[in-house]
Amino acid sequence: MADATPVAIAPASQPATSDVLILTKGVSLSLTRDSLIVKDKTHARRQRKKLCGVGLGSASTELSIPLYNVLWAEISSGNLIVDFADPVSKKHLRAVKLSYALDDTAPTVVDAWVGTLLDQAYGTAQRKKRAKVLVNPHAGPGGADKTWENDVKPLFEAARMSLDVVRTKFSGEAIEICEKLDINAYDVLIPCSGDGLPYECINGLGKRPDARKALHQIAIAHIPCGSGNAMSCNLNGTYRPSFAALAIIKGVRMPMDLMSVTQGDRRMLSFLSQSVGIIAECDLGTENLRWLGAARFNVGLIQRIFSKKLYPCDISMKVEIPEKADIKAHYKRERNGCDHTTRRENGGAREASLAGESTSSDVDSGEGLPPLRFGTVNDKIPDDWETASYDKLGNFYCGNVSINLASKSQLCFLILDAYLPRWRGWHPMRTFLPRHALTMD
Numbered sequence: 001m002a003d004a005t006p007v008a009i010a011p012a013s014q015p016a017t018s019d020v021l022i023l024t025k026g027v028s029l030s031l032t033r034d035s036l037i038v039k040d041k042t043h044a045r046r047q048r049k050k051l052c053g054v055g056l057g058s059a060s061t062e063l064s065i066p067l068y069n070v071l072w073a074e075i076s077s078g079n080l081i082v083d084f085a086d087p088v089s090k091k092h093l094r095a096v097k098l099s100y101a102l103d104d105t106a107p108t109v110v111d112a113w114v115g116t117l118l119d120q121a122y123g124t125a126q127r128k129k130r131a132k133v134l135v136n137p138h139a140g141p142g143g144a145d146k147t148w149e150n151d152v153k154p155l156f157e158a159a160r161m162s163l164d165v166v167r168t169k170f171s172g173e174a175i176e177i178c179e180k181l182d183i184n185a186y187d188v189l190i191p192c193s194g195d196g197l198p199y200e201c202i203n204g205l206g207k208r209p210d211a212r213k214a215l216h217q218i219a220i221a222h223i224p225c226g227s228g229n230a231m232s233c234n235l236n237g238t239y240r241p242s243f244a245a246l247a248i249i250k251g252v253r254m255p256m257d258l259m260s261v262t263q264g265d266r267r268m269l270s271f272l273s274q275s276v277g278i279i280a281e282c283d284l285g286t287e288n289l290r291w292l293g294a295a296r297f298n299v300g301l302i303q304r305i306f307s308k309k310l311y312p313c314d315i316s317m318k319v320e321i322p323e324k325a326d327i328k329a330h331y332k333r334e335r336n337g338c339d340h341t342t343r344r345e346n347g348g349a350r351e352a353s354l355a356g357e358s359t360s361s362d363v364d365s366g367e368g369l370p371p372l373r374f375g376t377v378n379d380k381i382p383d384d385w386e387t388a389s390y391d392k393l394g395n396f397y398c399g400n401v402s403i404n405l406a407s408k409s410q411l412c413f414l415i416l417d418a419y420l421p422r423w424r425g426w427h428p429m430r431t432f433l434p435r436h437a438l439t440m441d
């Protein structure tokens, strides 16, 4: 997905003459490399501060809109309409509409200019995405309904997306919806929720007889309305709903690793991480503190650190890169070589099949999930795996450390003892020291 950091109003650079649209009443709209510059005297009058009805000082006649923020443009009833996302604060974007009468300007000229504007504003991103939106009214501290209505829907509508919205009524409903979804009717699934609803969407698609095709065909995005919102932070680069909405509007599709987790014969798909011990308990055991938002995890962590609970277990794994320095180098290489738009094409069938990933012929055949490469916990552990006992386990974490690395087909592990010497303190960063960071095939 595209970068979603708050956008500043950029200084105007010199436009190329062919990208300038001159309208009547002193209005001109120019395209620069990264902005749309609107010059409009009436805009200056509207912006001028007033005291007792008298205008004070002077306001700029120029409005600079980053192209990333341009949502749509069209000719409608003799007017040029431009919709854009206006950063009203560092936390919030608002949909704003500009409208200019075309009067004598030739429609063909305006038409061509609108085409250029949309090409530059969207690049390779799909326009007018068809979205199935799932709103979980119970996500996080509550309030997803309001977030959807006030912060997100106006931006999606301004971008002319087609929206089919469902408000979930019970836990597990999104699994059912995605299992039966007409995958040809939508481009993207958008849960407005915490990380639980994207999990349900992925697992609903994964249950279908055509799971590979469904997971390949429909993109899954996320509007952050929960307590943690890791998916949005990784994909959209933000936990602010309106900035995430803009990242989805301008987002490009990218492949993402999924991990199979089995409990007995039950197979689940995980997109983020798996945890056993203190972190898992911080999540599950603080349901009653939802009103605290993300702070509930900190409260849960502090409570549990003092209880010094142990989670003894045996862990079997196949280590691919044991040394920390090599893991760092590998991460850097993946990060630098990661091109979300082309990686799948360049990756080659060998890499895909080694990783158990779907190749294009698999996807076309519309099959279900690929078979498990290493069996379930009920099967014999492969001979080339290592097994170790962890009697003092405090936390076990495993997952895609950063989804931004896209499909790297490897998992990262952190294994931490429960008893950290008191002098190391209770600072969360300390407790996350990667003492046994391992990467596993």
Ligand SMILES: Nc1ncnc2c1ncn2[C@@H]1O[C@H](COP(=O)(O)OP(=O)(O)OP(=O)(O)O)[C@@H](O)[C@H]1O
Binding pocket: 136, 137, 138, 139, 140, 141, 168, 169, 170, 171, 172, 173, 192, 193, 194, 195, 196, 197, 200, 225, 226, 227, 228, 229, 230
């Ligand atoms: N109407 C509903 N009533 C009760 N539970 C629901 C409803 N709709 C969805 N759910 C369930 O709520 C669970 C948690 O939702 P979600 O992940 O959206 O929020 P969260 O747990 O607050 O987020 P986070 O993962 O960021 O903490 C989901 O797994 C889903 O099954």
